[in-house]
Structures are given as structure tokens and as C-alpha cells.
Amino acid sequence: MRLLIVEDEKRLALSLAKGLTAEGYAVDVVHDGREGLDRATTEPYDLVILDIMLPGLNGYRVCAALRAAGHDVPILMLTAKDGEYDEAEGLDTGADDYLTKPFSYVVLVARVKALLRRRRTAGASPVHVHGDLKVDTAARRVWLGEEEAELTAKEFSVLEHLVLRAGEVVSKADILEHVWDFAYEGDPNIVEVYVSALRRKLRADLIRTVRGAGYRLETAP
Numbered sequence: 262m263r264l265l266i267v268e269d270e271k272r273l274a275l276s277l278a279k280g281l282t283a284e285g286y287a288v289d290v291v292h293d294g295r296e297g298l299d300r301a302t303t304e305p306y307d308l309v310i311l312d313i314m315l316p317g318l319n320g321y322r323v324c325a326a327l328r329a330a331g332h333d334v335p336i337l338m339l340t341a342k343d344g345e346y347d348e349a350e351g352l353d354t355g356a357d358d359y360l361t362k363p364f365s366y367v368v369l370v371a372r373v374k375a376l377l378r379r380r381r382t383a384g385a386s387p388v389h390v391h392g393d394l395k396v397d398t399a400a401r402r403v404w405l406g407e408e409e410a411e412l413t414a415k416e417f418s419v420l421e422h423l424v425l426r427a428g429e430v431v432s433k434a435d436i437l438e439h440v441w442d443f444a445y446e447g448d449p450n451i452v453e454v455y456v457s458a459l460r461r462k463l464r465a466d467l468i469r470t471v472r473g474a475g476y477r478l479e480t481a482p
Contacts, residue, residue, distance in 0.1 A: 262285075262286050262287070262307045262308070262377060262418070262421075263286070263287040263288075263289070263304075263305065263306050263307050263438075263439050264281060264286050264287070264288045264289070264306060264307065264308050264309070264310065264373070265288075265289050265290075265291070265297065265300055265301055265304070265306045265308075265309045265310070266278055266281075266288060266289070266290045266291075266309075266310045267291055267292075267293075267294065267296075267297030267300075267301075267309065267310070267311045267312060267315065267320070267323065268290070268292065268310070268312040268315075268339065269292045269293070269312060269314070269315050269316055270312070271292060274290045274292065275290065276366075277310065277366075277369070278290050280366055280370070281370070281373070283414070284370060284414060285401070285414030285415060285417060285418050286373075286418075287418070287438075287439055287440050287441055289304070289306075292315075292316075293315065293316050293317040293318075294315035294316065294317040294318030294319055294320065294322065294323050295317040295318045296317070297309075297311065297315070297318075297323055298318060298323045298326055298327065301323070301327055301332065301334065302327065302330060302332065305439075306334050307334070307335070307377060308334065308335045308336075308337065308373060308376055308377055309327075309334055309335070309336045309337070310337050310339060310369075310373070311323060311324060311336050311337065311338050311339065311356070312338075312339045312340065313338060313339070313340040314340065314341065320338055320339075320340070321354050322354075324336055324338070324354040324355050324356050325354040325355060327355070328354065328355035335357045335358075335376040335377065335379070336355065336356045336357050336358075337356070337357065337358045337359075337360060337369075337372055337373065337376060338356040338358070338359045338360070339360050339361075339362060339364075340359075340360075340361060340362065341361075341362045357376055357379075358372050358375075358376060360372060378399055387399035387400075389424045389425070389427070391424070391427055391478065391479075393405055393406045394424075394463065394464075394467065396420065396421065396424045398421055398424070398425075401414075401417050403417065403420065403463075405463050405464065410462050410463055411462070412459075412462065413458075415440065415455060416455055416458055416459055416462070418440045419436060419440050419452070419455045419456065419459065420459055420463075420478075422435075422436055422439050422440055423436075423468060423476060423477075423478040424478060426478070427478045428477065428478070428479075429477065430471045430474045430475045430476070430477050431475050431476055431477070432474065432475035433449055433452045433453075433475055433476075434449070435475070436452050436475075436476070437449060437451075437452060452476075456468055456470075456476055466479065467479060
């Protein structure tokens with residue numbers, strides 16, 4: 262799951278990004294409304310956390326522009342304002358939920374998970390079965406046969422991205438972009454480390470390396 266935070270309070274934005282990254286999400290952060298709109302329209306995000314009082318373009322206008330362009334990404338609005346009018350205005354522009362500052366981080370995570378869950382249940386089933394592998398993307402649980410596998414947040418995110426494209430070759434760059442974030446500048450071989458961990462915990466032949474191209478989750482015959 263890849264999230265975009267559009268928040269001009271840099272300490273708050275980075276704090277949220279750090280916490281959500283620890284939850285297993287890939288998180289990008291921008292501090293300007295126009296840049297947020299550009300990023301949200303050109304990159305595939307699963308959810309946008311959008312402040313209202315932004316330089317360049319306020320959150321209402323960003324949200325309205327996204328909806329007018331046909332983007333249905335869930336939007337959680339943040340604001341220091343208070344009052345029914347502000348909330349109504351935010352929801353009228355197409356936001357899915359609204360959180361007034363100051364807020365509890367635990368509450369924010371709960372809202373994020375609820376919006377992502379709502380998006381999943383509106384579409385395909387969150388449970389993916391490939392032979393003896395079963396992955397529940399909503400509960401973030403994995404079984405191999407009758408036994409449940411214990412995965413770290415990042416291990417699960419790598420597996421989830423491969424499961425959602427089972428049978429396709431997924432490049433290392435694609436995994437980095439969706440599981441880490443847009444601005445990741447570390448060693449790209451980190452992907453190999455996590456794929457190796459998944460092979461050890463699940464089954465060696467489950468994820469095949471396609472030389473020069475990436476990785477493929479083998480589907481059941």
C-alpha cells in the first residue's frame with residue numbers, strides 16, 4: 262500500500278511518515294498543494310492524507326481537482342480548523358474522511374486502515390489463494406498450507422505486491438517504488454534481501470527470479 266501525505270507542517274508530516282512506514286506502508290511526503298495534486302494525478306497511490314491549509318493550492322481545491330479528473334483514491338483530510346461547516350465543505354469536495362488537529366496518531370492509523378479496508382471490500386476479495394499459499398491483504402496474514410507464516414511488515418508488503426500481480430514479472434524498481442517510496446535512495450538490492458527472506462519463510466520456488474527483468478510469483482497449475 263502506497264500513501265501520499267500532503268502537509269506543510271514539516272515536523273508533523275515527517276512524524277506521520279515515519280509512523281506509517283513502520284506500519285508497513287510506502288509513504289511519500291510533499292509540503293505544497295500544487296505539488297501534491299501533481300503527484301496524486303501522476304503516481305498510483307492507495308490513499309492520500311491531505312491538509313486543508315496548504316501553500317500553493319488549498320486542500321479543498323486539491324481534492325476537488327482530483328475528483329473532477331476522475332481519481333477515486335481515498336482522501337483523509339486534516340485541518341486545524343474546527344466546526345461543522347469546515348467538515349461539510351471537505352466532504353462536499355469529495356473527501357472520504359476528516360480529522361481535526363490535534364489528533365491521536367492511533368486514531369489516524371485506524372482511519373487510514375478503515376479507508377483502505379473500505380476500498381478493498383468495494384472491489385475484489387482481500388483473500389488471495391495461489392495453490393497452498395493464502396494471503397489476506399486486509400488482515401495482513403499469510404498461510405502456507407495449514408500453517409500461518411510470521412512476516413515482518415516489509416516482508417508482507419513485498420509479498421502483497423507480488424500477489425496482486427501473480428503470474429506477472431514485477432521489476433525491482435517497481436517493488437522499490439510501491440513498497441518503499443518514491444524518493445528511496447538506499448541500496449536497490451534491499452529487494453533481494455526481502456525476497457530471500459520470503460523464500461526462507463515460505464517456499465524457495467514460490468518466487469522466481471527472471472534474470473534482467475525482476476520477480477514472478479508462480480501461480481498454481
